[in-house]
Amino acid sequence: MKSYPLRLLEDDVYSIPIDAFFKSAFSVDCAIFGYHDRDLKILLIQRGAAPYENFWALPGDLVYPDEDLDGAATRVLKDLTSLTDIPIRQVRTFGQVNRHPLGRVITVAYLALVEPTDLAPQASSWAKSTKWHSLNEVPSLAFDHSEILQESLGTLKNRLLTEDIFSNVLPQKFTLTEFQALFETILEKEFDKGNFRKKLVQFKFLKKLTESQKNVSHRPSSLYSFDEKKFNKMTEKGFAFDF
Amino acid sequence: MKSYPLRLLEDDVYSIPIDAFFKSAFSVDCAIFGYHDRDLKILLIQRGAAPYENFWALPGDLVYPDEDLDGAATRVLKDLTSLTDIPIRQVRTFGQVNRHPLGRVITVAYLALVEPTDLAPQASSWAKSTKWHSLNEVPSLAFDHSEILQESLGTLKNRLLTEDIFSNVLPQKFTLTEFQALFETILEKEFDKGNFRKKLVQFKFLKKLTESQKNVSHRPSSLYSFDEKKFNKMTEKGFAFDF
DNA sequence: TACACTTTTTGTCCATTTTACAATTTCTTT
DNA sequence: AAAGAAATTGTAAAATGGACAAAAAGTGTA
DSSP: OOOOOOOOOOSSSSSSOGGGGTTBEEEEEEEEEEEOSSOEEEEEEEEOSSSSTTOEEOSEEEOOTTSOHHHHHHHHHHHHHOOOSOOOEEEEEEOOTTSSTTSOEEEEEEEEEEOGGGOOOOOOTTEEEEEEEEGGGOOOBSTTHHHHHHHHHHHHHHHHHHSOOSGGGSOSSBOHHHHHHHHHHHHTOOOOHHHHHHHHHHHOOEEEEEEEOOSOSSOOOEEEEEOHHHHHHHHHTTOOOOO | OOOOOOOOOOSSSSSSOGGGGTTBEEEEEEEEEEEOSSOEEEEEEEEOSSSSTTOEEOSEEEOOTTSOHHHHHHHHHHHHHOOOSOOOEEEEEEOOTTSSTTSOEEEEEEEEEEOGGGOOOOOOTTEEEEEEEEGGGOOOBSTTHHHHHHHHHHHHHHHHHHSOOSGGGSOSSBOHHHHHHHHHHHHTOOOOHHHHHHHHHHHOOEEEEEEEOOSOSSOOOEEEEEOHHHHHHHHHTTOOOOO
């Protein structure tokens, strides 16, 4: 069995024996949102272990003492769902004293937006099953995961406006209508088609390609590609969508 | 000596003995920014205890196992600097494995913006001294606090545009010039005076009072007050400054 | 081949907002 | 009474935004 060596602890550095502090744990929980074709879903696992056995939950687990937080989130996601190469980022940390029945566990929530048709999540380790849930069909979740999910959804909306969290869910070549649909779905708003595309074109981070759609029974749309570098420079300088 | 009872832990829930996970600690660190008269400072303490004894650092300490995170941040700030009633909010959590020399300690960073002339921070507990440092004169800090400070400053700028983090540092009655100076200083940008005030007036969360400045050797400015409720409603609905 | 149908794409008009300034006002100080 | 200083108001050109209409470019069908 693997063991996790800890550094020696010096006592009496604080007036309370420092050992008393080193009896907590922390976990990571991943809110993986899947966007495809005007549909936003959340990836949940069904827990196969106590506590909250059989409950649906965000993929998450305790962090090893010798593991960075970001690395832990990546590993845990892979352990439970077999997903790799998902770019995740923190939402915030949830630390209510009684949020975990087995002891003091604070949890760092992580967020990603992915294209589910690229992926095939498969339950492993103690996860019984995995499932993409529509956001209006989410059951009551384990721990404080319902709260974490709600806040993560809010953070997703914010980040969509201020950073490139969306390029993963677009194909290499996409239409402006697809781009618009993505923003309309996640922000739960509709936009005038003509005005939306005019604005997008002004921003100049979309490159119009020579190709266009094939085999559609209407005027084919021309395809665009996303200039990630240009967009990132813009957001670093304070650009944000004002949709 | 105070002791901190922990709940009993069940073993064998996970394939690794769960005790192995419950040997970590977490801390909170507070980035308290002080704004006064076109000047932005950061409150630091000089550490009077190992590790990093004598180093300057953000006020921060370990969290008790029976303490919520937000409450811990409030308490720690009071313990070290005697400051109370400071409205703090999370920035993010820093969790590099080796960031703390005594063991695995992740830290949750908190942020506030205050008016330093209202306050008299006084070092207590293991803090040797406290000092407001200008942001361009910050020494090398303990732990990873330099990184935390930098990121907190970025978060401060963001929050200034999207929520009411500034009303604490304005007097009850203030001039539009004072309001503008606050934004110019923190965002490190300058604005056209006439246009800035026109925009502000349109927003309607400032109430023009009948009073005006006294004893200034130029045309006195009329005073305004801030309608916090109105502003909060607006930001909840998505309003943000686009300065 | 012509026409219906669908969605993309472009264009237009008008109201509103932004921007860069200039001019005016209202105090104190000299 | 005039000068100085900053607040306040005004203005004109440019840019933007929103509602909406028209044209374009494909497929499917008679």
